[in-house]
Amino acid sequence: MIHRIWLFFIISAFLATCMSAIFGQGAGGFEAVMTAINDMAQLSVEIALGLIGVLAFWMGIFQVAEQSGLINQLARVLSPLLRRLMPDIPANHPALGSITMNMSANMLGLDNAATPFGIKAMQDMQTLTRTKDRITNSQILFLVLNTSSVTLFPIAVFLYRAEQGATQPTDVFVPILLATSASTLAGLIVTSMVQRINLFNRVILLYLAGGFAMLAAVVLYFSNLAAEQLAGQSSVLANCLLLSFVVLVLVTGYRRGLNTYELFIDGAKKGFEIAISLIPFLLAMLIAIGMLRASGLLEALATGIATVVGALGMDTRFVEALPTALMKPLSGSGARALMIETMQHHGADSFAGRLASVMQGSTETTFYVLAVYLGAVGIKHARYAVVCCLAADVAGLMAAIGVSYWFFG
Secondary structure: OHHHHHHHHHHHHHHHHHHHHHHOOOOHHHHHHHHHHHHHHHHHHHHHHHHHHHHHHHHHHHHHHHHHOHHHHHHHHHHHHHHHHOOOOOOOOHHHHHHHHHHHHHHOOOHHHHHHHHHHHHHHHHOOOOOOOEOOHHHHHHHHHHHOOOOOOOHHHHHHHHHOOOOOHHHHHHHHHHHHHHHHHHHHHHHHHHHOOOOOOHHHHHHHHHHHHHHHHHHHHHOOOOHHHHHHHHHHHHHHHHHHHHHHHHHHHHHOOOOHHHHHHHHHHHHHHHHHHOHHHHHHHHHHHHHHHHHOHHHHHHHHHHHHHHHOOOOOHHHHHHHHHHHOOOOHHHHHHHHHHHHHHHOOOOHHHHHHHHHHHHOOOHHHHHHHHHHHHOOOEOOOHHHHHHHHHHHHHHHHHHHHHHHHO
16 A cells, blocks of 8 residues: 555656646756755655664663563553454563553653654564564554554644744644544544454443543643643653653663663664664655655645635635645644744634644654654555554544634634
């Protein structure tokens, strides 16, 4: 599936550039697309190199955590839920702990920390299959939950809104939380339908009820905080939890007679190797994304949608924020730039500015996540993973539009 999407992106960008050259701006579009290719090629290397340090560190910590038995203990907390959602993972398998850590880091908005955990989870699940280049059901569900994961602290969105002069930068907090929750729920439902997972199982329902109760408590507390307070408290909480985990892992390993230093070094070496192996996969996907953006195809698509929506007599205000939505699954930095551009043009407190902010925080960068995680384990056949991830994205973006009309319309 991914190779078809990749080829479709490139051919579509080429055809759009040719059409622009013939009927529009002349031959300058070819230069813009080639510049985008060169920029994305450089960016793919920069991303991989930037991941070396953080990957090496967390893979080293994970090596100690595994040997000390902490990962197994952590896995027991979510094991009843994950065992029913991912029945092909045995009880007490290291993958359950890796998945738990990745989901926790994503909920805290810690992208840099979540990536090593996610790669480790994919590697652990890869040990359970004989067909190493074909994705498993559990890996598909994990990717869906990753690309649609609930983020409790979208601090970056608040800071950008504050920079653009928003009166209340955090006024999008609850809409973002509702939209990203809808994305996660939709992704879980779609994937469960395909994999025939019974979501009405009593254990699953109990976990979901507990999750929604905690979500409601977080909304009630953090929605009353100012931007500075929210950023400060969430930063302290996140860093305290991570540092405590690191110290706990090392102390536990030492108390159990392990050579924590040598274990850390062995794990760090694996992190370095993984980061370098990501470059070809990132290169392929980022080039296709850069071509799409430079060709003007995304902008043309948004214009076409506005025309159709207007002809149907519907409100077209949401279309002004659609470039962010269309870019989000393809490029996180591109979507962030489009969000800022929307706020600059329409105002941070305008409907479009707020909607773009909600869209930015409602979903993950789907194709980047797929490229990194699938590339880290060498999977070439993604089966229906892309479809399920995009279904979650669509649900999240539609929820973002609906919630934004509810709160700001």
